[in-house]
Amino acid sequence: MTSIASRINQLDGADLEALRAGVSGTVVTPDHPDYDTARQILSLAFDRRPAAIVRCEGTRDVAFSVRFARDRGIPFAPRSGGHSGMGFSSVDDAIVIDLGGMKQVTIDPVERVAVVQAGTTSDDLAGPASQYGLALSTGDTGSVGIGGLTVGGGIGWMVRKYGLTIDNLLAATVVTATGEVVRASEYEHPDLFWAIRGGGSNFGIVTDFTFRLAPSGMVHGGAIVLPATREVLRGYIDYAPRAVDDLTTMAFLMAAPPAPFIPESVVGQPVLLVGAVWTGALDDIEGRDAALAPLRALATPIADTVEAIPYPVMFAYTAEGTQRHGAALRMLFADDLTDAQLDASIDAITHSTSPMSMIQFRGMGGAVSRVPSDATAFPHRDVPLFVAAIGIWVDPEDDGEAHRAWVKDLWTHLAPASRGAYVNFLQDDGEQRLPEAYLDRMERLRQVKAKYDPENVFHFNANIRPE
Ligand SMILES: Cc1cc2nc3c(=O)[nH]c(=O)nc-3n(C[C@H](O)[C@H](O)[C@H](O)COP(=O)(O)OP(=O)(O)OC[C@H]3O[C@@H](n4cnc5c(N)ncnc54)[C@H](O)[C@@H]3O)c2cc1C
Structure with missing residues (x-):
């Protein structure tokens, strides 16, 4: 039987010509000047060398690439935005089917x-x-x-x-x-x-x-920056999932970044930066302020930038996440956290291994919880809290070990609160937490997998094996 490696090497010959002829997009192989850019994804933690990257221009290119790879027994992986924290979208010796240029x-x-x-x-x-x-x-x-x-x-x-x-x-x-x-x-x-x-x-x-x-093309949005105390954190996690539906918030426990709205004296100090989006009527300032009042009352805000903005402006608050970086990540869905877990979180951020690391707390509930539980494969409809510990590094020479250890240590405190995991945030503990991501729908997912992908050719992912 021909080995996968030798089948991939065949890409150097006539097969490569067939692939190039079969797609409208460019096929980037190791001899192509764009190869080192094309093989990169957002995460610095992976330095993978695919056999080829097919820059698809449409559905036809994607379909042709799948058939091409399958007929030859060559593994393949799709890529869209390249933000996989597990490096699933840049795989050694595989064909990357890159949809990143398909932006219509x-x-x-x-x-x-x-x-x-x-x-x-x-x-x-x-x-x-x-x-x-x-x-x-x-x-x-x-x-x-x-x-x-x-x-x-x-x-x-x-x-x-x-x-x-x-x-x-x-x-x-x-x-x-x-x-x-x-x-x-x-x-x-x-x-x-x-x-x-x-x-x-x-x-x-x-x-x-x-x-x-x-x-909701225009919203009221911005950040309310609060001191990082146990009382503030407690107040936030109690309120965020129970606010009116029009208020969605995410709180980042982090060292205050050097942003224009943060006083210089606070930069580097632990804070709770609560990003908030109010989707109520634009002129309903009273309604907005009533929704935000419990957050503003938690402590005197260090900064408060909430105002009417075009919705895309909200992405400016997370713009650092768009730069190449490495990230160690563990997340959990929870009903609540104990005071000891809040204290451990504040202690961790005070002694974190990187000024960019953070612990995210997000209030769920609202519309998410009103979709019938079996309507989709996402099972966590009734959970109030989303918590993620994220160790971040930007130096390509950094092997990330110190940040992984930081996350792992915090995890020993947080893990007992877990009642589920989000598949898009499964990372350092990925495979073993798949049952936590799918809970009671694992069986049905396996059946659909067996019908549509019985040979598990789509396996560079949080993998559901066919029944
Ligand atoms: C900085 C940052 C912030 C994030 N914030 C959030 C957030 O707020 N909320 C949230 O829900 N998630 C968030 N995520 C997680 C994100 O949703 C996942 O990492 C997601 O898989 C990334 O998709 P992508 O297309 O960019 O990545 P890729 O690396 O291209 O793909 C990720 C996975 O999806 C598969 N895939 C890609 N395209 C397709 C396709 N067209 N069809 C089928 N499978 C495909 C890939 O094979 C791979 O397994 C964040 C991630 C990062 C890095």
Whole structure:
């Protein structure tokens, strides 16, 4: 039997010509001047050398690449925004099917529907949508790819009002494991449509998504920066999941960054930076202030920048996340945290190994919790809190070990609170926490996997094995 390595080497010959001839996009191999750029993803922690990167220009290129790789037994991995923390979208000796250039966005402002190619980022979509007074509930960072974000769920700045990204998905075009192109919706391949809403990239490569948009192109948004005390943290986690739906917040326990709105004397001190988006009527300042009052009352704010903004401006608060960096990450969904866990979090951030590291607390609830539990593959509908410890480094020479140890140490305190995990944040402890990510829907996901990908060709992911 020919080894995978020798099959990949065949790419140097006639097969490579066949691949190039079969797609409209560019095929970047190690001899190509763009190879070192094309093989990179956001994370600094991976220095992988794919056999080829196919820069797809459309669904046809994706389908051809899948068939090409499958016929030759060559492993392949899709990539959209390249933000996989596990390096799943740049794999040694595999063919990377890169949808990053597929960024077409078509908005119907009357029907409030957008058809979005998978390489579009949250930023790419938010700008044009905002110009029509519309928005999609995506993540917290503008550069994350809609492709990877959506198939995992999508939890961001509007989640309490408009639900997860998948809760706004009407249909998708999917290239299956055999290279067939199918439509997935409530009416076509409904089992596949169920699975791609939270089941990750196990079932096919989505080339475009049809989303319902929300009438929130302008919002009141900004940051309320508070001192990092146990009382403030307690007040935040008690209030955030129970606020009115129009208020979505994420709190970052971190060393105060050198941002223009942070007094110089506070930079470097531990703070709780609460990012807030109010989606109520723009002129309802009273309603907005009533929603924000419990946060503002937790302590005298160090800074408060909440004001009317175009929604895409919110991504400026997480812009550092768009620079290449390494990240150690562990997350949990929780009902509550004990005082000891809050103290451990403050202690950890006070002694963190990097000024960029953070512990995120996000209030869930609202619209997320009103979608019927079995409607999608995402099972954590009733959970109030999302907590993530993230150790971050930016020096390419840093091996990340100190930051991984920092996260692991904090995790010994936080882990007992876990009642679930989010597949898009599974990382350092990935594989063994898959059952926590899917809870009671593992069985059904395995059945859909067995139907659409019985040979598990889509396995560079949080992998659901066929039944
Ligand atoms: C800085 C940062 C901030 C983040 N913030 C949030 C947040 O606020 N909320 C949130 O929910 N998540 C967040 N995430 C997690 C993010 O949603 C996941 O990492 C997501 O998988 C990234 O998608 P991508 O397309 O950018 O990445 P890629 O690396 O391209 O892909 C990630 C995974 O998805 C698969 N995949 C990619 N494209 C497709 C496709 N078209 N069809 C099927 N499978 C595909 C890949 O094979 C890979 O397994 C964040 C990540 C980072 C790095």
